Amino acid sequence: xxxxxxxxxxxxxxxxxxxxxxxxxxxxxxxxxxxxxxxxxxxxxxxxxxxxxxxxxxxxxxxxxxxxxxxxxxxxxxxxxxxxxxxxxxxxxxxxxxxxxxxxxxxxxxxxxxxxxxxxxxxxxxxxxxxxxxxxxxxxxxxxxxxxxxxxxxxxxxxxxxxxxxxxxxxxxxxxxxxxxxxxxxxxxxxxxxxxxxxxxxxxxxxxxxxxxxxxxxxxxxxxxxxxxxxxxxxxxxxxxxxxxxxxxxxxxxxxxxxxxxxxxxxxxxxxxxxxxxxxxxxxxxxxxxxxxxxxxxxxxxxxxxxxxxxxxxxxxxxxxxxxxxxxxxxxxxxxxxxxxxxxxxxxxxxxxxxxxxxxxxxxxxxxxxxxxxxxxxxxxxxxxxxxxxxxxxxxxxxxxxxxxxxxxxxxxxxxxxxx
Amino acid sequence: xxxxxxxxxxxxxxxxxxxxxxxxxxxxxxxxxxxxxxxxxxxxxxxxxxxxxxxxxxxxxxxxxxxxxxxxxxxxxxxxxxxxxxxxxxxxxxxxxxxxxxxxxxxxxxxxxxxxxxxxxxxxxxxxxxxxxxxxxxxxxxxxxxxxxxxxxxxxxxxxxxxxxxxxxxxxxxxxxxxxxxxxxxxxxxxxxxxxxxxxxxxxxxxxxx
Numbered sequence: 001x002x003x004x005x006x007x008x009x010x011x012x013x014x015x016x017x018x019x020x021x022x023x024x025x026x027x028x029x030x031x032x033x034x035x036x037x038x039x040x041x042x043x044x045x046x047x048x049x050x051x052x053x054x055x056x057x058x059x060x061x062x063x064x065x066x067x068x069x070x071x072x073x074x075x076x077x078x079x080x081x082x083x084x085x086x087x088x089x090x091x092x093x094x095x096x097x098x099x100x101x102x103x104x105x106x107x108x109x110x111x112x113x114x115x116x117x118x119x120x121x122x123x124x125x126x127x128x129x130x131x132x133x134x135x136x137x138x139x140x141x142x143x144x145x146x147x148x149x150x151x152x153x154x155x156x157x158x159x160x161x162x163x164x165x166x167x168x169x170x171x172x173x174x175x176x177x178x179x180x181x182x183x184x185x186x187x188x189x190x191x192x193x194x195x196x197x198x199x200x201x202x203x204x205x206x207x208x209x210x211x212x213x214x215x216x217x218x219x220x221x222x223x224x225x226x227x228x229x230x231x232x233x234x235x236x237x238x239x240x241x242x243x244x245x246x247x248x249x250x251x252x253x254x255x256x257x258x259x260x261x262x263x264x265x266x267x268x269x270x271x272x273x274x275x276x277x278x279x280x281x282x283x284x285x286x287x288x289x290x291x292x293x294x295x296x297x298x299x300x301x302x303x304x305x306x307x308x309x310x311x312x313x314x315x316x317x318x319x320x321x322x323x324x325x326x327x328x329x330x331x332x333x334x335x336x337x338x339x340x341x342x343x344x345x346x347x348x349x350x351x352x353x354x355x356x357x358x359x360x361x362x363x364x365x366x367x368x369x370x371x372x373x374x375x376x377x378x379x380x381x382x383x384x385x386x387x388x389x390x391x392x393x394x395x396x397x398x399x400x401x402x403x404x405x406x407x408x409x410x411x412x413x414x415x416x417x418x419x420x
Numbered sequence: 421x422x423x424x425x426x427x428x429x430x431x432x433x434x435x436x437x438x439x440x441x442x443x444x445x446x447x448x449x450x451x452x453x454x455x456x457x458x459x460x461x462x463x464x465x466x467x468x469x470x471x472x473x474x475x476x477x478x479x480x481x482x483x484x485x486x487x488x489x490x491x492x493x494x495x496x497x498x499x500x501x502x503x504x505x506x507x508x509x510x511x512x513x514x515x516x517x518x519x520x521x522x523x524x525x526x527x528x529x530x531x532x533x534x535x536x537x538x539x540x541x542x543x544x545x546x547x548x549x550x551x552x553x554x555x556x557x558x559x560x561x562x563x564x565x566x567x568x569x570x571x572x573x574x575x576x577x578x579x580x581x582x583x584x585x586x587x588x589x590x591x592x593x594x595x596x597x598x599x600x601x602x603x604x605x606x607x608x609x610x611x612x613x614x615x616x617x618x619x620x621x622x623x624x625x626x627x628x629x630x
Contacts, residue, residue: 001514002525009511010511010513012513013513321510321511323509324511327503328522329494329495329523329526329527329528330494331490332494334526414470417465417505418465
């Protein structure tokens with residue numbers, strides 16, 4: 001029966017008071033930890049998916065919406081632009097542009113978006129083919145690693161796309177040719193893991209709102225992996241529509257800055273800078289995050305108070321037994337340590353429950369986020385900040401127990417025992 | 421084994437309590453009689469090192485309590501002096517056995533379950549080993565308190581009104597057990613009481629005046 005065991009027995013002999021302190025502590029720690037995890041992982045995903053894209057050109061509307069739709073693949077498109085409007089940027093040889101990637105969205109399979117694009121998108125996200133080969137012909141698709149795993153799609157599998165981003169079977173394009181999986185990408189950790197990639201013409205064909213002449217198909221057929229040919233085929237159809245163009249500049253300077261402004265002022269299209277819009281998004285989320293953080297800190301403060309009150313209150317009941325322990329040979333330091341230990345034990349257990357809660361919460365959240373936001377989070381990632389959180393928790397346990405501990409160790413044995 | 425010299429104590433700085441000198445030899449059994457308010461409990465606390473005297477000194481087994489630091493005094497008391505109070509107090513969160521283990525631990529002794537079981541058996545409360553103190557009767561509590569005072573084989577056992585809450589039958593039994601156990605451990609026993617029932621049972625008596 002040592003002092004640590006005694007602390008534990010003292011705590012467990014008042015299970016309700018212990019429970020209250022633990023629940024409060026766990027809630028506060030859990031909430032802070034969850035915010036940290038969410039923030040960190042969200043920021044990482046956003047950064048990774050920035051993918052060196054400098055400018056996104058699309059239909060006029062909300063610039064943030066354009067970015068979210070074209071780069072992060074959440075939210076609806078702002079509208080469409082025609083190839084004719086965007087041809088200056090899609091054409092090879094623009095002095096400021098290193099890479100231009102057309103994006104056509106609007107269809108999905110089992111809620112996973114089908115993107116009509118060209119093969120340069122792989123360069124943007126530094127993705128590599130894992131098995132099979134990249135799409136070559138119309139209705140051939142290359143799918144992200146996550147989709148292959150979740151939907152259990154294999155090379156050679158075929159499926160019909162659905163209009164829009166929900167899978168309800170009503171909007172299925174069952175009359176058009178099915179898509180065929182020709183390749184699966186290696187996992188990259190970016191949003192491309194969750195995309196179904198095909199050529200732009202396939203998207204047009206599915207929608208069939210236009211007379212697809214033979215040329216596109218033929219061009220695509222004879223195009224080997226050479227992308228200029230692909231761009232060439234797009235440029236042959238100035239009236240067809242795409243959703244947006246992702247641009248990577250060859251270098252950033254005053255001219256590239258002005259390019260965006262020019263587009264916004266002089267054309268019917270909109271240019272949006274991802275870095276700027278994402279910072280704006282952080283700013284908007286930041287206010288909510290700050291509020292949640294404050295709530296979390298208040299809960300932690302209250303939990304500290306609850307530890308303090310329950311320890312302080314228990315001293316009244318325990319003053320005889322504490323005096324008795326002194327009679328039996330416990331020094332003042334030992335009594336002090338006993339009470340401090342009770343505060344620390346509460347803090348550590350509360351911390352552990354809180355961390356467990358936040359990581360379980362994160363796994364649950366990640367399932368939800370994955371289906372609705374195309375982002376996979378992990379509940380098994382631990383942060384250095386959580387270690388600081390432990391130190392903070394220990395500090396609160398210590399401070400909450402300090403006054404009761406001092407009072408307990410200063411109590412006069414003889415007076416206390418004579419009182420009885 | 422236990423000596424006092426010119427012990428004086430004052431609660432308020434004005435009225436000084438003067439105590440007669442005491443000298444008990446090893447293994448002796450003494451009764452300290454006095455009416456309520458005569459300062460018996462104060463004297464017992466002085467002897468046990470729970471209070472420090474204004475003047476004079478308490479010498480236990482050749483060690484002057486005056487010369488010990490606070491923490492040395494706590495440890496010395498834990499090892500050498502067993503104290504039984506009028507009302508038995510325990511650490512409520514612990515069982516009877518754990519309370520006795522705690523007494524061993526706090527005195528810096530090795531935990532010996534055998535010793536604990538043996539003592540409780542001798543005091544007829546062996547079956548209460550795993551019970552919480554609150555569930556015991558007053559008589560049983562007082563026996564466990566005696567076991568706790570004895571568990572570290574102290575040189576001196578001090579008992580403050582150990583029988584005042586007990587009926588005649590329990591009173592006789594507890595006193596008999598106290599004497600027996602003190603004798604068995606060769607400890608000096610000093611009982612402080614105003615209980616007239618005990619007077620005839622001890623030949624070594626000190627009486628405190630008002």
